[in-house]
Amino acid sequence: MLAGRVRDVTETQTTSPPTQRPVRQLLAASVGNAVEWYDWYAYTFLATYIAAQVFPKSADDSLVPLLSTFAVFAVGFFMRPVGGLLMGAVADRHGRRAALTVTILLMGGSSLLVGLTPTYAAAGVLAPVLLVLARLLQGLSVGGEFAASTTFLVESAGPGRRGLFSSFQYVSTTVGQLVASGVATLLVGSLSDGQMNGWGWRVPFVLGAVLSLVGFWIRRGAQETRSAEQREAPRPGLFEALRRHPRESLLIGGITAGGTIAYYTWTSYLPTYAELNAGIDKSDALLAGTLSLAFFALLQPLGGLLSDRIGRRPLLLFFGLGFALLAVPLLHTLRDSFAVLLLVQCAGMVLLTGFTSISAAVNAEIFPPRVRAAGIGFPYSLTVALFGGTAPYVGTLFKDQGHAGLFPWYVAVICLVSSVVYLRLPETAHAPLRR
Structure with missing residues (x-):
């Protein structure tokens, strides 16, 4: 029954002219997605340094270990599905390009917030609160990025090229992961432990914020892939x-x-x-x-x-x-x-x-x-x-x-x-x- 229903859907498709700048479209989705995942994985690679400064074991406040646990849980198991739902709705209501712009600005802002988060020694419990907030925003952004960029990539492809365009979703994700790993490795290898714990761990996140602006600029010039009929139709509900x-x-x-x-x-x-x-x-x-x-x-x-x-x-x-x-x-x-x-x-x-x-x-x-x-x-x-x-x-x-x-x-x-x-x-x- 399920297969039959999907088959009925695909057999009644209608065509629309492909986008006029497929390479620019591919670049807009791929560069932005790479930046998104660079920011996400940078936190993973540098988590031990961040934890030592923001979630110190010696902290007397009982909220600190609780917030440490919540940060991992909330982002990994809650905010990504929420991001997929909310940013997907933005893409369906206001356009794929609008959603891609929102996700990359969210990721850039949250990355900068991580980079500027004060230490526990300087700000007390405010430090882990800010870091949790940043990770929640990153989770929202990453969850929304897949929904928006997946749709944008496939709708941008010309006839017989949807699979090729689709493949760049994971090309760009992997590039972002490799760049984050390379930047983290370079910093750890060239700085002392004192420098890494003092300021070195912040560098990748400030760099990520800058790269997000580059991705934002590229995405602003992308072509919207929703058809004119879609733009004129009533907006779908959040759970439609x-x-x-x-x-x-x-x-x-x-x-x-x-x-x-x-x-x-x-x-x-x-x-x-x-x-x-x-x-x-x-x-x-x-x-x-x-x-x-x-x-x-x-x-x-x-x-x-x-x-x-x-x-x-x-x-x-x-x-x-x-x-x-x-x-x-x-x-x-x-x-x-x-x-x-x-x-x-x-x-x-x-x-x-x-x-x-x-x-x-x-x-x-x-x-x-x-x-x-x-x-x-x-x-x-x-x-x-x-x-x-x-x-x-x-x-x-x-x-x-x-x-x-x-x-x-x-x-x-x-x-x-x-x-x-x-x-x-x-x-x-x-x-x-x-x-």
């Missing part, structure tokens, strides 16, 4: 996508669950997993992770182009069934060897590309344009929070309980469930996108 398209919302969750747990396991958690379970040296684990991420970014356009030729479903099944069959053998192959870790990571990246390179296109092709951004944003971000964001915690929990070998099976089972969804998906690659 969920209310009128519940099956499509559930479909987004089913598509995303396997992809997000595999993505966060292979791109974020695998170095730590290798350290905990295979005795890999931390520096080797981080180097392998960096090299595999660069390899991953290069693969994305190839996956997008391939999907424009052979369709979305074959790539999704390649990813889903590949991880269902190989996640356990790959993770059990890990041992105290840099070469083995790098091969395992790169093999996973090849499989993962079947999902990441086309997820934006697949999502955008499911919803009608009236509620496309909000329809994607909320269920996608919620699924990421439930499955992707918790992957490192689930893996660590299995390890603490003495059942580390169960985590690969957990990943495999979730990917198998998503594969069942992929089998039922109608093929949308060669149907025109509704405008």
